[in-house]
Amino acid sequence: MNLDWVSKDGKLLLGARIVRTFSYGFLSVILAIYLKLIGFGDIAIGLVLTTTLVNSVFFNLFSSAYADKIGRKNTLIIFAVLMIASSVIFFVTDNYVALVIAALVGTINVTGSEVGAFLSLEQALLPQTVKDIKKRNSIFAIYNAVGTFAMSAGVLVSGLPSVLQNYGLDKIGAIKSLFLIYAACAVIVLAIYLFLSKNIEVKDNAPKSSLSLKNISPKSRGIIAKMSTLFAVDSFGGGFVIQSIISFWFYTRFGADLTSLSYIFAIAGVLTAISYMASTKIASKIGLVNTMVFTHIPSNVLMILLAFAPSFSIAISLFFARMSLSQMDVPTRQSYLMGVVSEDERIPAAVFTNTSRNISQAVSPSLSGIIISTLSLSAPFVVGGVLKIVYDVGIFFSFRKIKPPEEL
Structure with a gap:
């Protein structure tokens, strides 16, 4: 793939994304299972997963308030x-309080897609790493595609504990070894960021980002507020079916082992990555908003049907079909948002919309634990699917007439 149209900083951000999401891949599959093995109940597991998402809220707000003050590279x-710190804590202890603290202050990602501290800042930086406005959709598609391919490769690593058990490690010890790999990936990410240039920093005469929307134009303020509300609905629904919960569902309902799960999520990741690139082609024909909505509704119908799958093979088929469509709205919504606000509004726009997603998604895993305990193992799929369809309808009627510059 020729990336001559992407700056050095853009390529470094893509590299960091690849390494980071590789580590997220295996962590999202094994974390809930690991917590179950060391004695945590369903509700306690949900609380730990929720804490990892609360972390994203705090650091997104931190980015908005301080990234342009202390430096985007430094942030x-x-x-x-x-x-690095959070991965080490998860490796050295299984104390519940310590793990909650690590999930709260570190960057443990369990969703199967990136929602954490890095996303808002990188999302705002990407458009300035390309000169041609027509390439904005492409850089977001590539950013998400390479991350998902890397995550798929990472998912395959979740089968490593099964191999290590053949060499004398018990199941828990074998899984814990993956936290060391996670730490190594974090060190590489740190090294990549050290090579970023001053070009990613805010210009001296440009407004600096903050937690306030007062410096944002009334038009952009309305777009950000409405989109934040709708994104919150989408993420609240999505929080019921994050990858750790889906992994737990396959493990519990059908007895899928870690090796099988690694293959399932790896294939799903490849399908998702291909869909990212396809979304750019579709958006060029029917527009970003239409692409977001008309690919997302069918995927949510498939998620609801997944709850009623009578067999393992049918469940896998429905899951793969869903993953071929469900993430097409990701690069399109990112590109759309960065296109309809001005350059100096991009960090607060990314932060506020992603923070609304993180706050609402942080609640859902705990509720999933309660729903699973009181209703059924599959109930979260139905709840999540219905809520995400509500989001799709809202996006269509709210933004179908607001076009980014390249669609005018």
């Missing part, structure tokens, strides 16, 4: 250091 470096 990314801080996040990488915290990623």
Whole structure:
């Protein structure tokens, strides 16, 4: 793939994304299972998963308030250091309080897609790493595609504990070894960020980002507020079916082992990555908003049907079909948002919309634990699917007439 149209900083951000999401791949599959093996109940597991998402809320707000004050590069470096710290804590102890603290202050990602501290800042930086406005959709598609391919490769590593058990490690010890790999990935991410240039920093005469929307134009303020609300609905629904919960569902309902799960999520990741690139082609024909909505509704119908799958093979088929469509809205919504606000509004726009997603998604895993305990193992799929369809309808009627510059 020729990336001559992407700056050095853009390529470094893509590299960091690849390494980071590789580590997220295996962690999202094994974390809930690991917590179950060391004695945590369903509700306790949900609380730990929720804490990892609360972390994203705090650090997104931190990015908005301080990234342009202490430096965008320095902010990314801080996040990488915290990623290292959290992985080490998960490796050295299984104390519940310590793990909650690690999930809260570190960057443990369990969703199967990136929602954490790095995303908002990188999302705002990407458009300025390309000169041609028509390439904005492409850089977001590539950013998400390479991350998902890397995550798929990482998912395959979740089968490593099964191999290590053949060499004398018990199941828990074998899984814990993956936290060391996670730490190594975090060190590489840190090293990549050290090579970023001053070009990613805010210009001296440009407004600096903050937690306030007062410096944002009334038009952009309305777009950000409405989109934040709708994104919150989408993420609240999505929080019921994060990858750790789906992994737990396959493990519990059908007895899928870690090796099988690694293959399932790896294939799903490849399908998702291909869909990212396809979304750019579709958006060029029917527009970003239409692409977001008309690919997302069918995927949510498939998620609801997944709850009623009578067999393992049918469940896998429905899951793969869903993953071929469900993430097409990701690069399109990122590109759309960065296109309809001005350059100096991009960091607060990314932060506020992603923070709304993180706050609402942080609640859902705990509720999933309660729903699973009181209703059924599959109930979260139905709840999540219905809520995400509500989001799709809202996006269509709210933004179908607001076009980014390249669609005017």
